[in-house]
Protein backbone atom coordinates (compact mmCIF):
# COMPACT_ATOMS: atom_id res chain seq x y z
CA UNK A 277 0.00 0.00 0.00
CA UNK A 278 1.59 3.21 -1.02
CA UNK A 279 0.99 6.59 0.55
CA UNK A 280 -0.49 7.80 -2.72
CA UNK A 281 -3.48 5.60 -2.06
CA UNK A 282 -4.18 7.52 1.08
CA UNK A 283 -5.97 10.42 -0.48
CA UNK A 284 -9.07 11.86 1.08
CA UNK A 285 -11.55 11.68 -1.76
CA UNK A 286 -14.69 12.81 0.02
CA UNK A 287 -13.87 16.27 1.33
CA UNK A 288 -13.62 17.94 -2.02
CA UNK A 289 -15.96 20.91 -2.37
CA UNK A 290 -15.58 22.24 -5.85
CA UNK A 291 -13.66 25.34 -6.61
CA UNK A 292 -15.90 27.51 -8.71
CA UNK A 293 -15.41 31.06 -9.73
CA UNK A 294 -18.20 33.53 -9.12
CA UNK A 295 -19.73 35.16 -12.15
CA UNK A 296 -21.81 37.74 -10.43
CA UNK A 297 -22.39 41.39 -10.84
CA UNK A 298 -20.88 42.59 -7.57
CA UNK A 299 -17.28 43.41 -6.90
CA UNK A 300 -14.84 40.51 -6.97
CA UNK A 301 -14.28 38.85 -3.62
CA UNK A 302 -10.91 39.99 -2.43
CA UNK A 303 -8.56 37.68 -0.65
CA UNK A 304 -10.78 34.75 0.23
CA UNK A 305 -9.41 31.35 -0.64
CA UNK A 306 -11.52 28.49 -1.92
CA UNK A 307 -11.77 25.38 0.25
CA UNK A 308 -9.56 23.55 -2.20
CA UNK A 309 -6.77 26.12 -1.97
CA UNK A 310 -7.38 26.47 1.69
CA UNK A 311 -7.21 22.74 2.37
CA UNK A 312 -3.84 22.68 0.68
CA UNK A 313 -2.65 25.60 2.74
CA UNK A 314 -4.15 24.40 5.98
CA UNK A 315 -0.94 24.21 7.90
CA UNK A 316 0.22 27.57 6.66
CA UNK A 317 -3.01 29.27 7.61
CA UNK A 318 -3.43 27.66 11.00
CA UNK A 319 -2.80 29.76 14.04
CA UNK A 320 -3.48 29.83 17.72
CA UNK A 321 -4.70 32.29 20.26
CA UNK A 322 -2.45 32.70 23.24
CA UNK A 323 -4.08 31.69 26.47
CA UNK A 324 -1.74 33.75 28.64
CA UNK A 325 -3.11 37.04 29.83
CA UNK A 326 -1.72 40.37 28.75
CA UNK A 327 0.13 43.05 30.60
CA UNK A 328 -2.51 45.42 31.85
CA UNK A 329 -0.07 48.24 32.45
CA UNK A 330 -0.22 49.42 28.84
CA UNK A 331 -1.98 52.56 27.68
CA UNK A 332 -5.59 51.53 28.21
CA UNK A 333 -8.83 53.19 29.12
CA UNK A 334 -8.74 51.31 32.42
CA UNK A 335 -5.60 53.15 33.44
CA UNK A 336 -7.11 56.48 32.44
CA UNK A 337 -10.26 55.74 34.42
CA UNK A 338 -8.20 54.87 37.50
CA UNK A 339 -6.32 58.18 37.47
CA UNK A 340 -9.34 60.44 36.94
CA UNK A 341 -12.47 60.62 39.11
CA UNK A 342 -14.75 57.90 37.85
CA UNK A 343 -17.05 59.39 35.20
CA UNK A 344 -20.73 58.54 35.39
CA UNK A 345 -21.42 59.16 31.72
CA UNK A 346 -19.95 60.99 28.75
CA UNK A 347 -20.62 64.26 26.93
CA UNK A 348 -19.37 62.75 23.70
CA UNK A 349 -20.39 59.11 23.34
CA UNK A 350 -19.23 59.00 19.71
CA UNK A 351 -15.66 59.92 20.58
CA UNK A 352 -15.62 57.68 23.62
CA UNK A 353 -16.65 54.62 21.65
CA UNK A 354 -14.25 55.53 18.85
CA UNK A 355 -11.55 55.53 21.50
CA UNK A 356 -12.69 52.17 22.90
CA UNK A 357 -12.70 50.80 19.36
CA UNK A 358 -9.15 52.06 18.71
CA UNK A 359 -7.64 50.65 21.87
CA UNK A 360 -9.61 47.39 21.47
CA UNK A 361 -8.37 46.95 17.90
CA UNK A 362 -4.87 47.76 19.04
CA UNK A 363 -5.12 44.90 21.51
CA UNK A 364 -6.44 42.56 18.82
CA UNK A 365 -3.48 43.50 16.64
CA UNK A 366 -1.13 42.66 19.51
CA UNK A 367 -2.84 39.28 19.80
CA UNK A 368 -2.46 38.74 16.09
CA UNK A 369 1.22 39.64 16.18
CA UNK A 370 1.67 36.99 18.83
CA UNK A 371 -0.36 34.33 17.07
CA UNK A 372 1.21 34.59 13.65
CA UNK A 373 4.49 33.38 15.08
CA UNK A 374 4.73 29.85 13.64
CA UNK A 375 5.27 28.06 16.94
CA UNK A 376 1.97 29.41 18.32
CA UNK A 377 -0.29 28.51 15.41
CA UNK A 378 -3.54 26.90 16.27
CA UNK A 379 -3.48 23.26 15.31
CA UNK A 380 -6.19 20.66 15.58
CA UNK A 381 -5.33 18.03 18.13
CA UNK A 382 -3.91 14.66 17.17
CA UNK A 383 -4.95 11.16 18.27
CA UNK A 384 -2.91 8.29 19.66
CA UNK A 385 -3.03 5.07 17.64
CA UNK A 386 -5.28 3.48 20.27
CA UNK A 387 -7.75 6.40 20.15
CA UNK A 388 -7.57 6.55 16.37
CA UNK A 389 -8.22 2.84 15.96
CA UNK A 390 -11.57 3.28 17.75
CA UNK A 391 -12.49 6.13 15.42
CA UNK A 392 -11.36 4.19 12.36
CA UNK A 393 -13.10 0.97 13.41
CA UNK A 394 -10.07 -1.26 12.92
CA UNK A 395 -7.68 -2.68 15.52
CA UNK A 396 -4.46 -0.84 16.26
CA UNK A 397 -2.58 -4.06 15.50
CA UNK A 398 -4.01 -4.13 11.97
CA UNK A 399 -3.28 -0.44 11.37
CA UNK A 400 0.26 -0.90 12.67
CA UNK A 401 0.73 -3.93 10.41
CA UNK A 402 -0.48 -2.04 7.32
CA UNK A 403 0.95 1.40 7.94
CA UNK A 404 3.69 1.30 10.59
CA UNK A 405 6.23 2.81 8.18
CA UNK A 406 3.89 5.66 7.22
CA UNK A 407 2.48 6.80 10.54
CA UNK A 408 3.85 9.85 12.32
CA UNK A 409 5.89 9.17 15.44
CA UNK A 410 6.54 11.34 18.47
CA UNK A 411 10.08 11.56 19.84
CA UNK A 412 9.07 8.97 22.47
CA UNK A 413 8.22 6.52 19.68
CA UNK A 414 4.43 6.67 20.08
CA UNK A 415 2.37 6.96 16.93
CA UNK A 416 0.05 9.93 16.45
CA UNK A 417 -2.55 10.64 13.77
CA UNK A 418 -4.21 13.80 12.55
CA UNK A 419 -7.90 13.80 11.70
CA UNK A 420 -6.91 13.86 8.03
CA UNK A 421 -4.86 10.69 8.59
CA UNK A 422 -7.82 9.09 10.35
CA UNK A 423 -10.17 9.95 7.49
CA UNK A 424 -7.73 8.61 4.95
CA UNK A 425 -7.48 5.32 6.86
CA UNK A 426 -11.29 5.23 7.13
CA UNK A 427 -11.44 5.59 3.37
CA UNK A 428 -8.80 2.87 2.92
CA UNK A 429 -10.63 0.41 5.20
CA UNK A 430 -14.01 1.60 3.90
CA UNK A 431 -15.22 2.44 7.38
CA UNK A 432 -16.05 6.11 6.87
CA UNK A 433 -19.68 7.05 7.34
CA UNK A 434 -21.25 7.84 3.99
CA UNK A 435 -24.55 9.68 4.04
CA UNK A 436 -26.87 7.42 2.03
CA UNK A 437 -27.98 8.31 -1.46
CA UNK A 438 -31.37 9.97 -1.51
CA UNK A 439 -30.83 11.72 1.83
CA UNK A 440 -30.55 15.48 2.17
CA UNK A 441 -27.80 17.47 3.88
CA UNK A 442 -29.05 18.79 7.19
CA UNK A 443 -29.08 22.59 7.46
CA UNK A 444 -29.31 22.99 11.20
CA UNK A 445 -30.05 26.42 12.65
CA UNK A 446 -28.77 26.96 16.19
CA UNK A 447 -31.09 29.62 17.43
CA UNK A 448 -32.19 31.61 20.44
CA UNK A 449 -32.82 35.35 20.54
CA UNK A 450 -30.99 35.58 23.82
CA UNK A 451 -27.22 36.00 23.88
CA UNK A 452 -25.02 33.89 26.12
CA UNK A 453 -27.17 30.74 26.01
CA UNK A 454 -24.39 28.70 24.32
CA UNK A 455 -25.44 28.94 20.66
CA UNK A 456 -21.85 29.33 19.54
CA UNK A 457 -20.49 26.83 22.05
CA UNK A 458 -23.06 24.26 20.87
CA UNK A 459 -22.44 25.04 17.17
CA UNK A 460 -18.66 24.78 17.35
CA UNK A 461 -18.62 21.64 19.49
CA UNK A 462 -21.21 19.90 17.30
CA UNK A 463 -19.25 20.86 14.18
CA UNK A 464 -16.07 19.42 15.64
CA UNK A 465 -17.62 16.19 16.92
CA UNK A 466 -19.35 15.62 13.57
CA UNK A 467 -16.03 16.21 11.79
CA UNK A 468 -14.26 13.81 14.17
CA UNK A 469 -16.89 11.23 13.22
CA UNK A 470 -16.00 11.75 9.56
CA UNK A 471 -18.95 13.89 8.48
CA UNK A 472 -18.42 16.76 6.07
CA UNK A 473 -19.34 19.93 7.92
CA UNK A 474 -19.92 23.55 6.96
CA UNK A 475 -20.39 26.13 9.68
CA UNK A 476 -22.19 29.28 8.54
CA UNK A 477 -21.64 32.15 10.94
CA UNK A 478 -24.42 34.72 10.54
CA UNK A 479 -23.79 36.55 13.81
CA UNK A 480 -21.93 39.84 13.21
CA UNK A 481 -20.17 39.20 16.51
CA UNK A 482 -18.41 36.36 14.70
CA UNK A 483 -17.55 34.24 17.73
CA UNK A 484 -17.59 30.94 15.87
CA UNK A 485 -15.53 32.47 13.03
CA UNK A 486 -13.03 33.55 15.65
CA UNK A 487 -12.83 30.12 17.19
CA UNK A 488 -12.79 28.01 13.99
CA UNK A 489 -11.24 30.24 11.40
CA UNK A 490 -7.57 30.83 11.15
CA UNK A 491 -8.24 34.56 11.06
CA UNK A 492 -9.46 37.49 13.15
CA UNK A 493 -12.81 38.34 11.51
CA UNK A 494 -12.86 42.11 11.90
CA UNK A 495 -9.19 42.66 11.17
CA UNK A 496 -8.54 40.21 8.40
CA UNK A 497 -11.86 39.83 6.61
CA UNK A 498 -13.76 42.54 4.81
CA UNK A 499 -17.18 42.94 3.25
CA UNK A 500 -16.31 40.67 0.32
CA UNK A 501 -15.38 37.81 2.63
CA UNK A 502 -18.79 37.46 4.30
CA UNK A 503 -22.26 36.72 2.92
CA UNK A 504 -22.94 40.25 1.65
CA UNK A 505 -22.31 39.72 -2.08
CA UNK A 506 -23.93 36.29 -2.14
CA UNK A 507 -27.10 37.72 -0.59
CA UNK A 508 -27.15 41.13 -2.32
CA UNK A 509 -25.64 40.61 -5.77
CA UNK A 510 -25.28 37.04 -6.91
CA UNK A 511 -25.68 33.76 -5.02
CA UNK A 512 -22.65 32.35 -6.88
CA UNK A 513 -20.43 34.43 -4.60
CA UNK A 514 -20.99 31.90 -1.86
CA UNK A 515 -18.42 29.67 -3.53
CA UNK A 516 -15.79 32.34 -2.97
CA UNK A 517 -16.38 32.83 0.71
CA UNK A 518 -16.36 29.23 1.88
CA UNK A 519 -13.05 28.78 3.67
CA UNK A 520 -11.34 25.92 5.33
CA UNK A 521 -11.19 26.08 9.09
CA UNK A 522 -8.13 25.00 11.06
CA UNK A 523 -10.05 21.83 11.97
CA UNK A 524 -10.00 19.08 9.28
CA UNK A 525 -13.46 18.30 7.92
CA UNK A 526 -14.95 21.70 8.76
CA UNK A 527 -15.38 24.50 6.26
CA UNK A 528 -16.65 27.87 7.40
CA UNK A 529 -18.48 30.84 5.97
CA UNK A 530 -17.24 33.53 8.30
CA UNK A 531 -18.98 36.56 9.72
CA UNK A 532 -17.82 39.98 10.77
CA UNK A 533 -19.35 43.36 11.58
CA UNK A 534 -20.19 43.99 7.91
CA UNK A 535 -23.15 41.67 8.42
CA UNK A 536 -24.75 44.55 10.33
CA UNK A 537 -24.73 46.59 7.11
CA UNK A 538 -26.20 43.61 5.27
CA UNK A 539 -28.93 43.45 7.91
CA UNK A 540 -29.88 47.05 7.07
CA UNK A 541 -29.47 46.68 3.31
CA UNK A 542 -31.60 43.57 2.85
CA UNK A 543 -34.99 45.16 3.66
CA UNK A 544 -34.14 48.39 1.80
CA UNK A 545 -35.92 48.16 -1.57
CA UNK A 546 -33.78 50.96 -3.05
CA UNK A 547 -30.64 48.85 -2.87
CA UNK A 548 -31.60 45.21 -2.32
CA UNK A 549 -31.74 44.25 -6.01
CA UNK A 550 -35.07 42.58 -5.57
CA UNK A 551 -35.70 42.52 -9.32
CA UNK A 552 -32.57 40.54 -10.14
CA UNK A 553 -32.17 38.66 -6.85
CA UNK A 554 -35.76 37.81 -5.97
CA UNK A 555 -37.38 37.69 -2.53
CA UNK A 556 -35.16 38.95 0.27
CA UNK A 557 -36.12 36.07 2.52
CA UNK A 558 -34.76 33.43 0.14
CA UNK A 559 -31.30 34.88 -0.44
CA UNK A 560 -29.36 32.60 1.90
CA UNK A 561 -31.28 29.54 0.72
CA UNK A 562 -30.50 30.24 -2.93
CA UNK A 563 -26.82 30.66 -2.13
CA UNK A 564 -26.53 27.63 0.17
CA UNK A 565 -28.35 25.46 -2.38
CA UNK A 566 -25.28 25.89 -4.60
CA UNK A 567 -22.84 24.36 -2.11
CA UNK A 568 -24.89 22.29 0.32
CA UNK A 569 -24.39 18.97 -1.48
CA UNK A 570 -20.70 19.02 -0.61
CA UNK A 571 -21.63 18.56 3.03
CA UNK A 572 -23.57 16.30 5.37
CA UNK A 573 -24.18 18.86 8.07
CA UNK A 574 -24.45 22.63 7.70
CA UNK A 575 -24.68 24.42 11.02
CA UNK A 576 -25.94 28.00 11.04
CA UNK A 577 -24.82 29.86 14.17
CA UNK A 578 -27.30 32.72 14.59
CA UNK A 579 -27.04 36.07 16.32
CA UNK A 580 -29.38 36.98 19.17
CA UNK A 581 -32.05 38.77 17.12
CA UNK A 582 -34.82 38.25 14.59
CA UNK A 583 -33.48 40.37 11.72
CA UNK A 584 -33.49 39.72 7.99
CA UNK A 585 -30.44 37.47 8.16
CA UNK A 586 -31.93 35.26 10.87
CA UNK A 587 -35.18 35.09 8.89
CA UNK A 588 -33.14 33.93 5.92
CA UNK A 589 -31.50 31.28 8.10
CA UNK A 590 -34.91 30.13 9.32
CA UNK A 591 -36.17 29.85 5.77
CA UNK A 592 -33.35 27.64 4.60
CA UNK A 593 -32.91 25.40 7.62
CA UNK A 594 -34.50 21.97 7.75
CA UNK A 595 -33.57 21.49 11.38
CA UNK A 596 -33.36 23.60 14.52
CA UNK A 597 -31.52 23.20 17.79
CA UNK A 598 -32.59 25.69 20.44
CA UNK A 599 -30.17 25.98 23.34
CA UNK A 600 -31.93 26.94 26.58
CA UNK A 601 -30.24 27.18 29.97
CA UNK A 602 -32.42 25.82 32.78
CA UNK A 603 -33.46 29.08 34.49
CA UNK A 604 -36.77 30.92 34.79
CA UNK A 605 -35.52 33.92 32.76
CA UNK A 606 -34.21 31.73 30.00
CA UNK A 607 -37.46 29.80 29.91
CA UNK A 608 -39.35 33.11 29.58
CA UNK A 609 -37.10 34.09 26.63
CA UNK A 610 -37.70 30.70 25.06
CA UNK A 611 -41.47 31.25 25.27
CA UNK A 612 -41.04 34.63 23.52
CA UNK A 613 -38.90 32.95 20.88
CA UNK A 614 -41.66 30.37 20.29
CA UNK A 615 -44.17 33.17 19.75
CA UNK A 616 -41.89 34.78 17.15
CA UNK A 617 -41.17 31.45 15.45
CA UNK A 618 -44.85 30.67 15.29
CA UNK A 619 -45.31 33.97 13.42
CA UNK A 620 -42.39 33.26 11.10
CA UNK A 621 -43.35 29.65 10.29
CA UNK A 622 -47.15 29.63 10.46
CA UNK A 623 -48.05 31.00 7.02
CA UNK A 624 -45.66 28.88 5.01
CA UNK A 625 -46.51 25.73 7.02
CA UNK A 626 -42.81 25.24 7.63
CA UNK A 627 -41.69 21.67 7.97
CA UNK A 628 -38.71 20.87 10.19
CA UNK A 629 -37.07 17.50 9.71
CA UNK A 630 -35.38 17.89 13.08
CA UNK A 631 -36.17 19.96 16.16
CA UNK A 632 -34.54 19.73 19.55
CA UNK A 633 -34.39 21.91 22.64
CA UNK A 634 -30.93 21.53 24.14
CA UNK A 635 -30.55 22.32 27.83
CA UNK A 636 -27.27 24.17 28.17
CA UNK A 637 -25.07 25.46 30.99
CA UNK A 638 -26.74 23.10 33.47
CA UNK A 639 -25.19 23.82 36.85
CA UNK A 640 -26.67 20.74 38.51
CA UNK A 641 -28.05 22.83 41.38
CA UNK A 642 -31.59 22.53 42.75
CA UNK A 643 -33.06 25.37 40.75
CA UNK A 644 -31.50 24.13 37.49
CA UNK A 645 -32.86 20.64 38.14
CA UNK A 646 -36.34 22.06 38.79
CA UNK A 647 -36.23 24.17 35.65
CA UNK A 648 -35.00 21.20 33.63
CA UNK A 649 -37.93 19.13 34.94
CA UNK A 650 -40.33 21.88 33.92
CA UNK A 651 -38.89 22.09 30.40
CA UNK A 652 -39.20 18.31 30.04
CA UNK A 653 -42.74 18.30 31.39
CA UNK A 654 -43.87 21.04 29.01
CA UNK A 655 -42.00 20.22 25.82
CA UNK A 656 -41.64 16.46 26.17
CA UNK A 657 -39.47 14.55 23.73
CA UNK A 658 -38.42 17.69 21.90
CA UNK A 659 -36.07 18.27 24.84
CA UNK A 660 -32.84 16.39 24.26
CA UNK A 661 -32.11 13.57 26.71
CA UNK A 662 -28.52 14.70 27.17
CA UNK A 663 -27.82 18.09 28.68
CA UNK A 664 -24.79 20.30 28.28
CA UNK A 665 -23.43 20.65 31.79
CA UNK A 666 -21.85 23.92 32.90
CA UNK A 667 -18.18 23.15 32.96
CA UNK A 668 -15.04 25.03 33.93
CA UNK A 669 -13.29 23.27 31.07
CA UNK A 670 -15.74 24.66 28.48
CA UNK A 671 -15.44 28.13 29.95
CA UNK A 672 -11.66 27.91 30.04
CA UNK A 673 -11.37 26.71 26.48
CA UNK A 674 -13.74 29.37 25.13
CA UNK A 675 -11.72 32.08 26.82
CA UNK A 676 -8.85 31.08 24.53
CA UNK A 677 -11.17 30.84 21.50
CA UNK A 678 -11.01 27.08 21.39
CA UNK A 679 -13.11 24.09 22.45
CA UNK A 680 -12.82 21.00 24.60
CA UNK A 681 -12.21 18.99 21.43
CA UNK A 682 -9.04 20.99 20.82
CA UNK A 683 -7.46 19.84 24.01
CA UNK A 684 -4.97 17.01 23.88
CA UNK A 685 -6.00 14.52 26.58
CA UNK A 686 -3.45 13.59 29.16
CA UNK A 687 -2.49 17.13 30.02
CA UNK A 688 -3.41 18.90 33.27
CA UNK A 689 -6.68 18.45 35.22
CA UNK A 690 -7.53 15.18 33.54
CA UNK A 691 -10.75 14.44 35.39
CA UNK A 692 -12.36 17.82 34.59
CA UNK A 693 -11.35 17.34 30.97
CA UNK A 694 -12.72 13.80 30.82
CA UNK A 695 -16.03 14.88 32.35
CA UNK A 696 -16.36 17.81 29.95
CA UNK A 697 -15.66 15.58 26.94
CA UNK A 698 -18.12 12.95 28.16
CA UNK A 699 -20.88 15.55 28.50
CA UNK A 700 -20.11 17.15 25.14
CA UNK A 701 -19.93 13.75 23.42
CA UNK A 702 -23.26 12.68 24.91
CA UNK A 703 -24.99 15.80 23.55
CA UNK A 704 -23.36 15.66 20.15
CA UNK A 705 -23.69 11.89 19.72
CA UNK A 706 -27.41 12.20 20.41
CA UNK A 707 -27.78 14.76 17.61
CA UNK A 708 -25.50 12.91 15.19
CA UNK A 709 -27.26 9.57 15.82
CA UNK A 710 -30.64 11.25 15.26
CA UNK A 711 -29.38 12.73 12.00
CA UNK A 712 -28.02 9.39 10.79
CA UNK A 713 -31.40 7.79 11.54
CA UNK A 714 -33.12 10.59 9.65
CA UNK A 715 -30.80 10.20 6.65
CA UNK A 716 -31.55 6.46 6.55
CA UNK A 717 -35.28 7.20 6.57
CA UNK A 718 -34.89 9.77 3.81
CA UNK A 719 -32.87 7.33 1.71
CA UNK A 720 -35.46 4.58 2.19
CA UNK A 721 -38.28 6.95 1.27
CA UNK A 722 -36.37 8.08 -1.83
CA UNK A 723 -35.81 4.45 -2.83
CA UNK A 724 -39.49 3.65 -2.29
CA UNK A 725 -40.42 6.63 -4.42
CA UNK A 726 -38.06 5.58 -7.18
CA UNK A 727 -39.52 2.05 -7.17
CA UNK A 728 -43.06 3.43 -7.40
CA UNK A 729 -42.05 5.54 -10.37
CA UNK A 730 -40.43 2.64 -12.22
CA UNK A 731 -43.42 0.35 -11.46
CA UNK A 732 -45.66 3.03 -12.92
CA UNK A 733 -43.50 3.23 -16.03
CA UNK A 734 -43.65 -0.56 -16.46
CA UNK A 735 -47.44 -0.47 -16.13
CA UNK A 736 -47.74 2.33 -18.69
CA UNK A 737 -45.54 0.41 -21.11
Ligand SMILES: Nc1ncnc2c1ncn2[C@@H]1O[C@H](COP(=O)(O)OP(=O)(O)O)[C@@H](O)[C@H]1O
Pocket residue numbers: 450451452453454455456457458483636637638664665666667668670671672674675
Ligand atom coordinates in the same frame (compact mmCIF):
# COMPACT_ATOMS: atom_id res chain seq x y z
N1 LIG B 1 -21.35 24.24 29.11
C1 LIG B 1 -20.80 25.42 29.47
N2 LIG B 1 -20.10 25.53 30.62
C2 LIG B 1 -19.54 26.71 30.97
N3 LIG B 1 -19.62 27.82 30.26
C3 LIG B 1 -20.31 27.77 29.12
C4 LIG B 1 -20.94 26.57 28.66
N4 LIG B 1 -21.54 26.84 27.48
C5 LIG B 1 -21.30 28.14 27.22
N5 LIG B 1 -20.56 28.70 28.20
C6 LIG B 1 -20.08 30.08 28.26
O1 LIG B 1 -21.15 30.98 28.12
C7 LIG B 1 -20.74 32.11 27.37
C8 LIG B 1 -21.70 32.32 26.22
O2 LIG B 1 -21.62 31.21 25.35
P1 LIG B 1 -21.84 31.38 23.79
O3 LIG B 1 -21.76 30.02 23.21
O4 LIG B 1 -20.94 32.41 23.24
O5 LIG B 1 -23.34 31.92 23.77
P2 LIG B 1 -24.18 32.57 22.57
O6 LIG B 1 -23.57 32.14 21.29
O7 LIG B 1 -25.56 32.02 22.77
O8 LIG B 1 -24.15 34.04 22.78
C9 LIG B 1 -19.31 31.84 26.91
O9 LIG B 1 -18.43 32.52 27.73
C10 LIG B 1 -19.16 30.35 27.09
O10 LIG B 1 -17.85 30.01 27.43
Ligand SMILES: [Mg+2]
Pocket residue numbers: 455456457479483484578
Ligand atom coordinates in the same frame (compact mmCIF):
# COMPACT_ATOMS: atom_id res chain seq x y z
MG1 LIG C 1 -22.83 33.29 19.66
